[in-house]
Amino acid sequence: MTYSAPVDEQRFVLTHIARIGEIGADPRFSAASEDMVDAIVEGAAAFAEGEYAPLLRSGDTVGARWDNGVVTMPEGFRAAYRAFVDNGWGTLAGPVAFGGQGLPFSLATVVMEDLGTANMGFSLVNMLTPGAIESLVAHGNPQQQATWLPRLITGEWPGTMNLTEPQAGSDVGAIRTTATQAPDGTWRVKGQKIFITFGEHDLADNIVHLVLARTPGAPQGTKGLSLFLVPKYRLDEAGEPGVLNDVHCVSIEHKLGIHASPTCVMSYGDNNDCVGELVGPEGTGIRAMFTMMNNARINVGNQGVQVAERATQLAIAYARDRIQSPSADGSSGKASVAIIEHPDVRRMLLRMKAQTQAARALLYYAAGQVDRAHMGDAAAKARVDLVTPLVKAHGTDIGCEVASLGVQVHGGMGFIEETGAAQHYRDARITPIYEGTNGIQAADLVGRKLTGDGGAALRALVADIRAEISEEITLATLADAVEQIAAWMLNEAGVNDRLAGSSPFLTMLATLTCGWLMARQAGVAAALMVKGEGNPAFLKSKIAAARFHLDQIVPEATGLKSAALAGAAPLYALTAGELAA
């Protein structure tokens, strides 16, 4: 089954959710003309369909292979990656000063969506590099920027993020990797990192590792961390890859999914000769890490959309093809019909469509706010901070749910690997985990993002929502519940109470936000139909998906209210030992 990028849908959310027109009107993003937007939406679709999508199965069945420190990608991957670089897809959002096109993040989001829907595992190589670019832009010195940014921006040298160590996962402050300064002022990095995505591969001529490490005498915890740039190959005098640095890939993991993405154990400085450059002042590594993670969390939420889109396309195609049983209402007589005609299969498919569109709307809304923040809009910056955990956690929850429904629609065939539905189910399962587990996202939401500003950002969001949804009773009910919970969390709940309710609260707030954006789209679609504008089939489908979300999914989220308000006491009624008994 070939994949077809949802270009009508992408244009629609760019226009009405990200409101790309407003963004393109800003001098900073003047390159984002309507023609440019069209060219990118169409071009990225064609590129992803043509180059990345055909490699989906071999990425899974062959996958990245490790042999004696060398990681080899399946046939065709190197050429496809080369085409990505040559076509300039990496340069979209990069700064113009270093070869980028300075286009909005909203448009880079389209490209990431298409690449990942075509081939999620493979597209991780494209997803990590922007974090490296952002941290160098924010924290690198002019020489570092001049040296590394142009090749990172083209993608010629992809970047990696090296945070996790065996004892330091969610607890970044527990990192033990060290960096010591040599007499010549350069640094030597030493330590082992795990779960390094595309830490080693044969797609490119160099790899730029950004590594969190601890300098001598640095304080314990996150305050003692600094960021280092460690190239796979040190550069020669001409600035080209020269001597191999003292860094190597010890092994790659045997994973449930995303087999096209080598997840590496990386060893730095086995021979005490791993040369790195300090990025930013000593002790500011954690700040740099948050820069790297900035849009990375939104990009992982994008993966939820990607896998949901692909799983939905696959399931709909199967359900139209598979003939089984006459219609229950007798309308087909004794003739069997395609299973898409059976009500419960319909329900699953429409739910898949509605959830996918909801997650996409949330994603592009966040992306639009990122661009507005770059335009200097302080309220947009606060909004980005608030919705980032929603995009990441709810987007990936939806990815998993939709991929699972996709298996179900296929019946017994869904459990057979060759069908392809199972791959999405496996691939999706990493997304609620990496880049901060969804539990960490929920903690971030009720901690820093809610109590950090006394609830101001949340109140502003709910006010925006209420201003636009007066006719949607299910949304108003959910908004009431969200406000009640937020007030309880701010005024009455202790820290553990907030955390106990954090995950259900996140789902509620995210669903409220999605519902708002779906309601807006339904309104726009209805208005366009009245005016006789737009593609009527698309608009009709949009309205049906939005109504399903508002009438059936939104009330489910309201059902989480009791859990959000339950507090920590029920969770600590048992000791850890009693829980295990």
Added chain:
Amino acid sequence: MTYSAPVDEQRFVLTHIARIGEIGADPRFSAASEDMVDAIVEGAAAFAEGEYAPLLRSGDTVGARWDNGVVTMPEGFRAAYRAFVDNGWGTLAGPVAFGGQGLPFSLATVVMEDLGTANMGFSLVNMLTPGAIESLVAHGNPQQQATWLPRLITGEWPGTMNLTEPQAGSDVGAIRTTATQAPDGTWRVKGQKIFITFGEHDLADNIVHLVLARTPGAPQGTKGLSLFLVPKYRLDEAGEPGVLNDVHCVSIEHKLGIHASPTCVMSYGDNNDCVGELVGPEGTGIRAMFTMMNNARINVGNQGVQVAERATQLAIAYARDRIQSPSADGSSGKASVAIIEHPDVRRMLLRMKAQTQAARALLYYAAGQVDRAHMGDAAAKARVDLVTPLVKAHGTDIGCEVASLGVQVHGGMGFIEETGAAQHYRDARITPIYEGTNGIQAADLVGRKLTGDGGAALRALVADIRAEISEEITLATLADAVEQIAAWMLNEAGVNDRLAGSSPFLTMLATLTCGWLMARQAGVAAALMVKGEGNPAFLKSKIAAARFHLDQIVPEATGLKSAALAGAAPLYALTAGELAA
């Protein structure tokens, strides 16, 4: 991580949910004395822990292998299966006249639970045989019963169920396999079956296939189906396996999970010499199929419990072990704590426990009703019919949910196959599909089971629930919603409207039933604690899990009311083509 059977829990649900004491008091089940119950609970635990559990990983990583028609199980499987036969575990619920022990299904449920928690894929070989036994008991002639039942009951010759063909999955009536009578009165079966669990393997000296096929001149659809017994080896004059029959395994599937269970494409009569025996009169195959499926659906619900139990044990062990970050409330100072101490991890674990126990309560409740039906209780028979789709669908939904939470609790390690959490996530995914997809279960619930008797069985169940739960407000609210939906389905909704709401309605009714049984257990546990009886740690844990279910999970189910009542119109707002657009 070794598996430890939940014997305290099993005794508790046998006593207070299945009410095994009442069953053992009936003359039919007089063998089920208290001592016998204890011996089975303890013995099955030890057997499963000792023989089946150690083969869990090799079942997944090596799996069943096909070569030129021969299916070879991994090392150790044949010996473990032999031990199952030799220890008489297969004989528990079989009729005494043919070597069975005539014990209640409730106790066979304990054995199935333990085998499957130890090794779900492997235990399928034990799960299919009872269906073959039941159909021969119900429909076989005396000679067939004398010939086949004793060896089926010991498990010496396992049984299979052959329904599905490429064009006939949920639509059983589309079966094309034929059976024609030879001049000597025997039958020749010809056709291809797919998705045949343990259709071929090296665990036993013979295999007894029960095959649905169409006889010459039979009407179209299910009325034209007859049931045939087709042995892998025909029996010689001494009644021992002799000549190989004309049946062979063409291939096995490459599946997402349960790799220890060979899923076979079976070919019957390639050389027109596949000898079969007609079981029951011609044209009664569909009735025999329902007999085979009778408890099979309950046994698949049991698999939901199994995978949930195993995933929960694994996750709790990991969460007690894994140290990461200090407590958010400052109670541990700067010292990092085991992640089980963090609120959101607690929430996931307690949810896993509560859902597992809820599914188990529903399972043993149904099993107890099966036994009462065998004791001649007509109301129990109606209750079994009503709750079977709940056990199957809700039990397996819970299995998938809990297995997914299990991956999440492990963080990044959950995505690494060697951890084992991913296997449960993969294995669980088949259970909502086979033995009638959960959509088919939901259709059965709102069709045959609800409208078939004008809602009488449902009203009786809700009345029993209401009589016992007066203090539980969340349950009463859910019961109100269930009754409202049922009344709408019975009095106002069309067939497609009912089907459109069938899945959410099933979840609601199942959760209501689970909540009732959890509330009962909490009440019993509290009373025992007051009296100073029982294991206080177990009772305390039971109360905490029950409260979590009643206070947090039950309200979620009430949130599905809008979806259950939405009707079919929203699903058919789009044509199939528009849905795909």
